[in-house]
Each structure stands twice: as C-alpha cells, then as structure tokens.
Amino acid sequence: xxxxxxxxxxxxxxxxxxxxxxxxxxxxxxxxxxxxxxxxxxxxxxxxxxxxxxxxxxxxxxxxxxxxxxxxxxxx
Numbered sequence: 001x002x003x004x005x006x007x008x009x010x011x012x013x014x015x016x017x018x019x020x021x022x023x024x025x026x027x028x029x030x031x032x033x034x035x036x037x038x039x040x041x042x043x044x045x046x047x048x049x050x051x052x053x054x055x056x057x058x059x060x061x062x063x064x065x066x067x068x069x070x071x072x073x074x075x076x
Contacts, residue, residue, distance in 0.1 A: 003028050007075060011038055011068060016049055023060045031068045032075065042068035 004027040008015045011033040019029050033039055041048045045058035060066035 005030070007032065009033075009075075011035075011042065013049060016042075016047070016052060019060075019066055020052065020056055023056070023065050027065075029060075029066045030074060031066065032072060033068065033070060034072075036070050039068045039070045042066075 004022075006022045006027045006029045008018050008022075008029060009032045011019065011031045015031065015033070019031050022029050031042070038048060042057065043061065045054060045061045047054045047057050057066070
C-alpha cells in the first residue's frame, strides 16, 4: 500500500502537532506556512513551539517524511 501524502496549511500551534500525529502514523507530510522563519527553523529540525520536542522533527526531516515549505504552488 502506498504511503499517504498529507498537506497541512499553517504550521503553528495546531498545524505542527497535526504534522507530528500524521508522521507518527506513517504518513508523509508537506507542511505549508507563509512565515519563512518558521519554515527555516523546521527545515533545520528545530521546533519553535516550546512544548513540542525537536527529536521527532529531526527524524522526520532527515527521513523526508515531513517537508516544510512556504511555496504555495506545491499545493497543486
């Protein structure tokens, strides 16, 4: 069975925990946000949300199961 691909728009206090939930269930996620600073932080495997540990994020970035972007054209 192919791995599901999920798109999440907005990587704040709701979107980023959703990313973690979907990734932990085996889905691949593209996360969209207009804030380039958030995207840059996430691409480096660093959570900017205090209560979300960065360890899961680093694994998701390295394995490419989570790809944060500000490029809204990728929604196609």
